[in-house]
Amino acid sequence: MSNVFKSWLSKAKNPAFVLGAVTLMTLMIPARLAVTGSTASVAAQDEVCLEVLADGVPATSTAQAVATGDFNEDGHMDLAVVAHLPLVPERGLVILQGTGSGEFAPVEYLPVGDHNHGVITADLNQDGHMDVATSTSIRPNPTVETNVEHLFFGDGTGHFPRHDVLSMDVKVGPLDVQAADLNKDGTLDLVLAGAGDEQVGVLLGDGTGAFGPPRFFGGGLLSTRASAIADFNNDGNPDIVVTNEYRRFVTLFLGDGTGQFRPSEKFLAGSGPRSIVAADFDGDGNQDMAATNRTSNDASIMFGDGRGGSSQSQDIRVGRDPRTVVAGDFNNDGRMDIAVTSALFQSVTLLLGDGRRNFSPANFIRVGDAPVRHRRLNPVKGPTDVGDGIVGLAAADIDGDGDLDLAATSTFDGHVYILMNRCQ
Ligand SMILES: [Ca+2]
Ligand SMILES: [Ca+2]
Ligand SMILES: [Ca+2]
Numbered sequence: 001m002s003n004v005f006k007s008w009l010s011k012a013k014n015p016a017f018v019l020g021a022v023t024l025m026t027l028m029i030p031a032r033l034a035v036t037g038s039t040a041s042v043a044a045q046d047e048v049c050l051e052v053l054a055d056g057v058p059a060t061s062t063a064q065a066v067a068t069g070d071f072n073e074d075g076h077m078d079l080a081v082v083a084h085l086p087l088v089p090e091r092g093l094v095i096l097q098g099t100g101s102g103e104f105a106p107v108e109y110l111p112v113g114d115h116n117h118g119v120i121t122a123d124l125n126q127d128g129h130m131d132v133a134t135s136t137s138i139r140p141n142p143t144v145e146t147n148v149e150h151l152f153f154g155d156g157t158g159h160f161p162r163h164d165v166l167s168m169d170v171k172v173g174p175l176d177v178q179a180a181d182l183n184k185d186g187t188l189d190l191v192l193a194g195a196g197d198e199q200v201g202v203l204l205g206d207g208t209g210a211f212g213p214p215r216f217f218g219g220g221l222l223s224t225r226a227s228a229i230a231d232f233n234n235d236g237n238p239d240i241v242v243t244n245e246y247r248r249f250v251t252l253f254l255g256d257g258t259g260q261f262r263p264s265e266k267f268l269a270g271s272g273p274r275s276i277v278a279a280d281f282d283g284d285g286n287q288d289m290a291a292t293n294r295t296s297n298d299a300s301i302m303f304g305d306g307r308g309g310s311s312q313s314q315d316i317r318v319g320r321d322p323r324t325v326v327a328g329d330f331n332n333d334g335r336m337d338i339a340v341t342s343a344l345f346q347s348v349t350l351l352l353g354d355g356r357r358n359f360s361p362a363n364f365i366r367v368g369d370a371p372v373r374h375r376r377l378n379p380v381k382g383p384t385d386v387g388d389g390i391v392g393l394a395a396a397d398i399d400g401d402g403d404l405d406l407a408a409t410s411t412f413d414g415h416v417y418i419l420m421n422r423c424q
């Protein structure tokens with residue numbers, strides 16, 4: 001039993017979490033049995049050695065999403081955390097400066113909307129300094145402008161003196177933002193999921209931080225929620241896959257390399273697909289994808305065939321109300337793994353890959369002590385069995401030891417929790 005798991009058990013303070021621990025124990029056993037072969041290197045494959053640093057770092061109320069970047073260029077990872085429904089929208093994005101030891105302190109609060117979703121970091125204006133983008137979507141009776149994209153341009157000292165707001169003439173605004181060079185002109189462009197009647201928008205950048213008007217496509221499937229960008233058909237042109245949260249599928253749009261996209265395949269996922277990530281999980285050179293399913297409480301993993309097609313999804317149970325998914329090697333065995341936040345299980349679920357299309361059953365890592373809050377008594381449109389707990393997730397080498405750590409946010413207590421990779 002790992003030390004992390006032991007400390008998790010010792011922290012269990014109420015019967016519900018003890019029950020969770022028993023579930024975890026039963027799940028850990030098949031995880032070990034699932035490993036085939038008996039060499040030492042294979043035995044390390046199912047080791048879970050993410051250590052949750054105590055208490056977490058206060059970030060912002062309703063901390064929704066987190067992204068990493070070295071904003072002040074001191075060699076240590078910093079964090080950008082955006083609040084979902086900030087008490088003070090003028091301070092809804094917080095920049096936390098890192099020391100390289102897992103400690104973070106707020107250095108700047110920046111103005112965003114009052115219904116915010118994703119946050120990303122990228123050098124949008126190509127000046128060598130990391131920038132931050134967040135998205136804000138419609139909300140009844142907003143106190144600040146909604147349906148906009150906020151861009152904050154860093155100066156390399158940890159501050160963001162330039163703030164651009166991209167307004168869109170749409171009824172519903174972006175629920176997610178991603179950046180990539182979609183038209184292969186060497187500058188970053190933006191993909192907005194959930195925006196406009198068509199529900200997917202592309203904004204082409206000119207490299208100065210300016211972006212052209214959005215081109216919308218996507219077919220108007222409501223609640224297109226998140227996107228991932230990768231070349232799924234190996235033609236050298238970036239493609240876009242989006243989740244359709246109130247449907248059971250994810251939709252692939254193939255790019256022609258000029259910034260135009262056409263709908264291609266729909267792939268069946270679980271119920272309520274929310275977040276999606278592209279990665280080559282089986283190492284065959286073809287992009288694969290993993291999505292979280294909020295209603296069926298699992299993650300769907302689909303292996304690409306390199307021609308824009310995919311295998312049937314492999315669905316693996318994760319913690320309840322799964323939200324953000326990230327891919328990376330989190331146990332240092334050279335094989336891609338999957339990490340998922342769970343808003344109703346106060347955990348990060350780790351699915352360890354063997355590099356051959358097999359993933360371990362769920363390893364639950366308890367994150368924080370705050371209770372989860374069910375929204376059943378205050379239903380919102382969409383799934384009702386949802387809550388506020390661990391939601392945002394980002395992977396980066398936070399302590400500079402060469403492996404991937406995780407940062408996870410809680411909308412309930414507004415903290416960001418650091419999960420340090422202690423694997424050898
Ligand atoms: Ca920049
Ligand atoms: Ca392509
Ligand atoms: Ca692959």
Ligand SMILES: [Ca+2]
Pocket residue numbers: 328329330331332333334335336337352353
């Ligand atoms: Ca791994």
